[in-house]
Amino acid sequence: MAEELPKNYDPSQIEGPIFQSWYEGGYFHRGSEGAGVSEQAQQAEPYTIVIPPPNVTGVLHMGHALNNTLQDICTRRARMQGRNTRWIVGTDHAGIATQNKVEQKIAAQGKTRFDLGREAFVDECWDWRDEHGSIIIEQLKRMGCSCDYDDEQFTMSPEYQDAVRHVFVKWYRDGLVYKGHRIINWCPRCTTALADDEVEHEDEAGHLWYLRYPLKTPIDGIEYVTVATTRPETMLGDTAVAVNPKDERYTKLVGATVILPIVNREIPIIADEYVDMEFGTGFVKMTPAHDPNDFEVGLRHDLEQINVFDETAHVNELGGEFAGMDRFEARDAIVERFIQLGLLDHIEDHEHAVGHCYRCHTTIEPWLSDQWFVSMKPLAKPAIEAVRDGRVKFNPSRWENVYFHWMENIRDWCISRQLWWGHRIPVFYCDACGWEDALDQDATVCPKCGAPVRQDEDVLDTWFSSQLWPFATMGWPREGEASKELREYYPTQVLSTARDIIFLWVARMVMSSMYFCDGQIPFKDVIIHPTVLDSIGRRMSKSLGNGIDPIKLIELYGADGMRFGLALQVTGAQDMKFDDKKLEGSRNFATKIWNAARFVLMNLDGFEPGEPSIATPQDAWILSRLATLAANYNAALDAYDFGEAARLINDFFWNEFCDWYIEFAKGRLQEGGESRKVVQRNLVFVLDQALRLLHPIMPYVTTEIWDKLPKTDTAPTLMVAAWPDVAALSRFIDPAAERSVQMLCEAITAIRATRARYGISPRTELRVALRANPEDVALLEDLLPSLADLARTPSIQLGCDIQKPQQSIACLAKHLEVFVVVGDLVDFDAERARISKEIDKTSKELERIEKKLSNPGFLAKAAPEIIAKEQGKQEEVSTTLGLLKLQLAGLQ
């Protein structure tokens, strides 16, 4: 069988069938774990992760690829640890995003949503969802993600709609949801309100226009006041000019009247603390309907709110000659009129932050309208405490500060959206008697007067429904049987996501969970993973065309290669510059694993199953290294340090198992007999354990190989096999074996280096002599066959009083001298040069150590073990230096 394995691992041939076998085996469901796992492990707490639900409009991008890799690593490890494991998957209806897509689609047929009408349009959205909603789920399967696909959730399913409605009604009754008439962020392209955190601010180069507003009656010869504005078009709605009450320059003008140019409205000069005396002229135009600050000032001074824009940000009928103009056309036209009137004082360049819609990037218009809000302060308090006292932990922890900062300065949340696709607000109105209520069930007639009622036209912010994801996907608020799941699996363990939705989503999940689930947190750990940027550090975006398609990467490097490569790059930093070249190493690692396994499988004739056993120092060494790896690797994963975990296992597998243990094993496999059997068992054991450790990151290649290995477990497939037992493996830790094998490896390396220097072919057999102290000689005796084998030195002399052979080169490995007989090739000049250089380096090293050890401060204050270490080093280095000097002298 083994001979049939190709040299290169070909993911494209293997991934599909393996995924199919996982799926058909039912291993993605909770309760699939358990084979070969201790009862204790099975009794551990269930392990649940909810996926951040991708938008139904979405396709897999690099952020998803990274995020879902991390979640799958967590999920697969927990499953192997025997925990009752479930990864809840599903999609988000994504209100604005989906509505935009569907509007684009019908626009191609020359229609708007108003042509279709609400009901038909929503039907179109559902059709869209049915057609596109499964794309990303299929892509998750390509990645190998072990989600519970048979229980796919959707944020608009009938059950989910009930949950959303329940929340709204409860908050309405508890007075946390209320309707307000105020300035909100309005997207004139999406024609909907947005929450504060759905607005993206960007600095833009703009202008400050200094406009003169004439006084009705000149005061002390002053004929006009000059206001500075970045938005001249809003002057149509001005209802006052404000100055700071402390501004002595203008005290006499407070209470005066100015004539608003063009519109010729008489407006007062008022005094309000809001005005910054240092900025501009000290006069500020007040437009309560178009600026949130002016709105507040307006409330204090009872100013009229004049809304001069319609919902598409065109000037409305109140704008006189400018009516019908787009806001930016109106800006130019109004500035032009001020010039004509001689009232434009001057213009300055001015950089300022401008808000944009996070969905379509249109400039936001602050707009006065009636909207629904959630009162956030009472919700934030327990959510702050949950993080403060560590019930919810952020990883990396610094994100907690970001969370606190937002939570402590939280403002009420505008939740109504003027869209059709979404959860319709369950508030009903009776126009006849003025009755209004939020209802769990639809109503048609007024309970008070019997007149027909109408439902609120607006829908809820998508995040209003997303915030319920961890518990609404588990049957909440249903009772009885339906709530069993929630009792068993809630709260979840880990939430992994990108930093840009800490406020939009993460914080709100904590708040809503604590409110609705009896103060329970929704998850214990939050992983904030790095943002994937392009190779020169830019965000990946459609407009830049610099995005990378993960499916392409899977085709090129295999799902395992992509996953490993992404995991490897997860460090504490906030960004990850990505380049597909970076995955080459990970693909090569998969191939390396494949070939190591091929080697093992090709050498299993006569294999007898059994426990690993220690017949040589190399056996002890590799088992010791494995035990250390398992402990460190497991700890790294516990700390969500995926990059460290990937590095550790890569180094162990490649640099220790492949480079040395397999090479050591070759001779013993040839030898046959008991020697062969022991090494076979150890190879299989170490490979098996390494595959288990690797499986969460590289599920496909490990499964493929594990299936071919002799069974060491009753588990039907690797993904439900037992996770290596770190505590049990620790019995293999053996510092003495690590030291002797290290000595061996150094000797081999020294001999190979000598060959390279003298151009001696690796095939040429050499004679060597080794000189070491007596106890090391004893250790090395067992290792000579390996040395002979790997250094190709069949003739070895070993002892503590060996004489340097004729025509030999001396080289030093730690703790021993190696003499390589090179015959008449010895190049005395080159050797002298080399040794002199070594002496130089070693002297400096010794000097540094001696300086340290002669420093009284060091001796007095450094930790004793550090001092002992330095002393040991001093001895070692000075011995080395002495030997080098002898060698040099011997070459004269």
Place this chain on the structure above:
RNA sequence: GGGCGGUUAGCUCAGCGGGAGAGCGCUACCUUCACACGGUAGAUGUCGUAGGUUCAAAUCCUAUACCGCCCACCA
């Protein structure tokens, strides 16, 4: 205006108080019976800058520069 992240070998990045590391690239040799997506041996760094703390600083502190991100109602 406030906060955060980054600055280490040509490139990408680990290391985050006690001997400067990896991968890629580069040089030489090796198509050796697991693997050329490989092996062996090598070369490569005033650890952004300036101060400070410490017996000891790439690592801690303080400034500062540059790159990037986030929050913030100065028109």
